[in-house]
Amino acid sequence: MIELQHVSKSFNGSLVLDDISLSVQKGKTIAILGSSGSGKTTLLNIILGLLQPDSGKIICEGREITQESMKKRAFNIVFQDYALFPNLSVEKNIVYGLRNKKGLSTAQEVADLINLLDLSKHLTKSIHQLSGGQKQRVALARTLVMKPKILLLDEPLSALDGVIKENIKNRIKEIVQQFQLTTFIVTHDPEEALTMSDKILVLDQGHIVQFDTPENIIHQPSSAFVERFILQQLLIKKHNIFQLFGENDAG
Numbered sequence: 001m002i003e004l005q006h007v008s009k010s011f012n013g014s015l016v017l018d019d020i021s022l023s024v025q026k027g028k029t030i031a032i033l034g035s036s037g038s039g040k041t042t043l044l045n046i047i048l049g050l051l052q053p054d055s056g057k058i059i060c061e062g063r064e065i066t067q068e069s070m071k072k073r074a075f076n077i078v079f080q081d082y083a084l085f086p087n088l089s090v091e092k093n094i095v096y097g098l099r100n101k102k103g104l105s106t107a108q109e110v111a112d113l114i115n116l117l118d119l120s121k122h123l124t125k126s127i128h129q130l131s132g133g134q135k136q137r138v139a140l141a142r143t144l145v146m147k148p149k150i151l152l153l154d155e156p157l158s159a160l161d162g163v164i165k166e167n168i169k170n171r172i173k174e175i176v177q178q179f180q181l182t183t184f185i186v187t188h189d190p191e192e193a194l195t196m197s198d199k200i201l202v203l204d205q206g207h208i209v210q211f212d213t214p215e216n217i218i219h220q221p222s223s224a225f226v227e228r229f230i231l232q233q234l235l236i237k238k239h240n241i242f243q244l245f246g247e248n249d250a251g
Ligand SMILES: Nc1ncnc2c1ncn2[C@@H]1O[C@H](COP(=O)(O)OP(=O)(O)OP(=O)(O)O)[C@@H](O)[C@H]1O
Pocket: 011, 012, 016, 034, 035, 036, 037, 038, 039, 040, 041, 042, 043, 188
């Protein structure tokens, strides 16, 4: 279990995260949802250990880790731009983190991951020869070979659309389940949050406005903000699709 207790963070005197407290059970997926500038990436970076909170504590499996370095925490992040090494092949990118940690994942485990993410036929390619979705899968494979205790994903699907997006969504869900990974996914897309997570943390200007299951967020939004931010975006999407087919979406 990972727990945040009263975590706050300011930049240049302005409060970006205000008294964030939450706890997450092992193996659960949490979507961090909010509009641009609401503090999502800052929260992710604090969990990762890339940023220190000004106040508050982070507890992981009963131990306080607030001051612990990013390396010691051994959580792992897939950045929005994937941060792959352009001069290395797909295969070398995937095993890069293992060079100083031999035995962390066996050759068989690496091969299984490559299969699971359907990357076998791309192993010798260089990064610039890949599509967005393929890069995303390489970034995921590279992260997962390190067997992170916690998986952090920053807008993992933002560069993808249509069928590829659904495909990657399903793969992420499959892997998270198979490895029982505690996962935080940053997104500003309500649909992504609702379909990928066990619980959604809705942030507005650094405050938690609701931390609840997708079902409760839909049926019992805690405030007008949640209703506006989530339900209206979904209704607009639905309306646009119905209009496209010349149908009435009333009811
Ligand atoms: N290193 C920094 N120095 C100063 N201000 C920062 C820094 N990082 C973030 N901020 C500010 O903190 C606020 C929250 O930023 P953050 O990146 O966490 O938001 P976000 O919800 O992830 O936004 P987006 O969806 O646009 O990525 C913003 O107002 C941003 O300008």
